[in-house]
Amino acid sequence: MPPRPGLSKSELEVARVVWMLKDANVRAVYEALSETRDIDFTTVQTYLRRLEEKGYLNVRLDGRSRFYSPKVRPRTVIRETVDDLVERLFGGEAMPLMKHLVEERSFSVEEIEQLRQLINRLEGADDEQ
Amino acid sequence: MPPRPGLSKSELEVARVVWMLKDANVRAVYEALSETRDIDFTTVQTYLRRLEEKGYLNVRLDGRSRFYSPKVRPRTVIRETVDDLVERLFGGEAMPLMKHLVEERSFSVEEIEQLRQLINRLEGADDEQ
DNA sequence: TTGACACAATTACAAATGTACTTAATACTC
DNA sequence: GAGTATTAAGTACATTTGTAATTGTGTCAA
Numbered sequence: 294m295p296p297r298p299g300l301s302k303s304e305l306e307v308a309r310v311v312w313m314l315k316d317a318n319v320r321a322v323y324e325a326l327s328e329t330r331d332i333d334f335t336t337v338q339t340y341l342r343r344l345e346e347k348g349y350l351n352v353r354l355d356g357r358s359r360f361y362s363p364k365v366r367p368r369t370v371i372r373e374t375v376d377d378l379v380e381r382l383f384g385g386e387a388m389p390l391m392k393h394l395v396e397e398r399s400f401s402v403e404e405i406e407q408l409r410q411l412i413n414r415l416e417g418a419d420d421e422q
Numbered sequence: 423m424p425p426r427p428g429l430s431k432s433e434l435e436v437a438r439v440v441w442m443l444k445d446a447n448v449r450a451v452y453e454a455l456s457e458t459r460d461i462d463f464t465t466v467q468t469y470l471r472r473l474e475e476k477g478y479l480n481v482r483l484d485g486r487s488r489f490y491s492p493k494v495r496p497r498t499v500i501r502e503t504v505d506d507l508v509e510r511l512f513g514g515e516a517m518p519l520m521k522h523l524v525e526e527r528s529f530s531v532e533e534i535e536q537l538r539q540l541i542n543r544l545e546g547a548d549d550e551q
Numbered sequence: 552t553t554g555a556c557a558c559a560a561t562t563a564c565a566a567a568t569g570t571a572c573t574t575a576a577t578a579c580t581c
Numbered sequence: 582g583a584g585t586a587t588t589a590a591g592t593a594c595a596t597t598t599g600t601a602a603t604t605g606t607g608t609c610a611a
Contacts, residue, residue, distance in 0.1 A: 301568055306510040319588075336570050338589075343568090357577065359590060363550055371511060372526055375519070378507060379527075381435040382500060387527040388536065390504070391520070395540050397501055398508075398516040407517065409526050412534055430598055448558075465600050467559080472598090486607070487558065553611095561604075565601075568597070 297348040299377070300370070307340040308349055308363075308370065316362040318355075426477040428506070429499070436469040437478055437499065439494075445491040447484075 300308060310325045311317060317325075323337040340359050344350045351364045383389045400408070429437060437452045440446060446454075449537040470490050473479045480493045512518045529537070 298567090301539075302506065302510055302571065309511060309513065333571055334588090335572075339570075342590090359589080368522075368526075369521055374507070374511060375522060375526075377431065378503070381431055382438060382503060384438065387523055388529070388533055391523055391537060392540060393497075393500055393504060394516055394520055394523075395537075395544060397504075400517070400544070402545075404517055405541060405544060408520060408524075409538075411521060412537055412541070415524060415529070415534060416531075427597095432599065462601055463558090464602075468600075471560090555608100555610090557606100557608080559604100560604080561586080561602105563602075564600090566600105568595105570594090570596100572591105572593075574589100576587100576589075576598080578585100580585080581583095 294312070297365070300344070300347070300349065300374070302342060304340055304347075305370075305374065306336065308344055309367075311341075311344070311350060311361050312363055312367045316353075316360050318358045318360050320358075426494070427478070429473075429478065429503070433473060433476075433478075434503065435497075436466065437473055438496075440470075440479060440490050441472070441492055441496045445482075445489050447487045447489050447493060451490070 304365065307322065307326065310322050314321055314325065319334065319338050319341060323332070323334050326332050326337060341350065341359075345352050345361065348364050349363070349370065350361045353360045353362070379385060379387050379390055395408075435453065436451065439451050443450055443454065447469050448463065450468060451470065452461070453461050455461050455466060470479065470488075474481050474490065477500065478492070478494050479490045482489045482491070508514060508516050508519055522536075
């Protein structure tokens with residue numbers, strides 16, 4: 294179990310922006326989010342505050358403004374989130390999700406090739422006992 | 423956009439049980455859920471009612487008791503759910519999720535082979551223009 | 552026919568979530 | 582230094598979610 298409260302869907306979205314920006318104040322996050330979505334500045338403020346309260350972000354004061362940066366590694370958050378989804382939607386089996394993705398998200402030829410490479414690499418580093 | 427309100431994490435879990443049972447009354451769903459999770463009978467009742475209200479389940483009356491069955495196909499719900507996650511967590515790119523799954527969920531040799539097959543099959547039925 | 556249960560239906564209610572307004576403090580601009 | 586913009590901080594508030602208690606009603610067994 295994660296030692297932190299989970300994130301809601303929208304919170305995840307905001308967290309992702311911070312991951313991309315590495316270190317950002319409210320305005321920067323607000324602007325990034327505004328690209329794709331109609332949202333109020335103070336709403337972003339609230340999200341960032343909650344993300345900090347929940348232990349996902351660090352805050353640093355620079356002058357009068359607060360800069361947020363990841364505290365938990367994206368990879369970790371992604372793992373927890375995806376695991377949770379797999380648990381609830383597929384009873385813990387990851388394969389059906391893979392299958393779903395492969396079948397429903399029409400990948401390009403290049404992407405398929407990329408995938409194949411990934412799998413090949415896996416087989417090399419196989420840690421089955 | 424889905425024409426129905428989205429499902430919460432727990433609602434998804436309950437929906438999945440109904441999918442598996444195909445057609446079930448509260449008790450059956452309650453019993454299936456109890457296997458893995460401590461939950462009250464009436465809580466299950468509430469979830470099922472909400473799932474129906476949201477348009478995900480059909481209800482049929484058999485004697486005095488209500489039998490629930492899927493109204494929206496699992497595949498559809500899964501697509502909507504996964505798409506939403508991919509959107510928020512990976513900005514709409516499915517590949518990073520695949521990559522994550524392949525790297526983080528140690529698949530067995532058999533599963534890897536299965537995956538490979540899946541990909542091969544894909545290439546045959548390639549519908550790029 | 553009377554409990555004891557089963558199930559439906561209704562209601563409850565705190566916590567989490569999405570969304571924003573308000574107020575206060577500062578900084579920047581003439 | 583008065584007015585304007587920026588940010589922080591606090592507060593608000595309806596909706597959704599998770600969880601269940603309560604109340605009504607029929608069913609079955611003794």
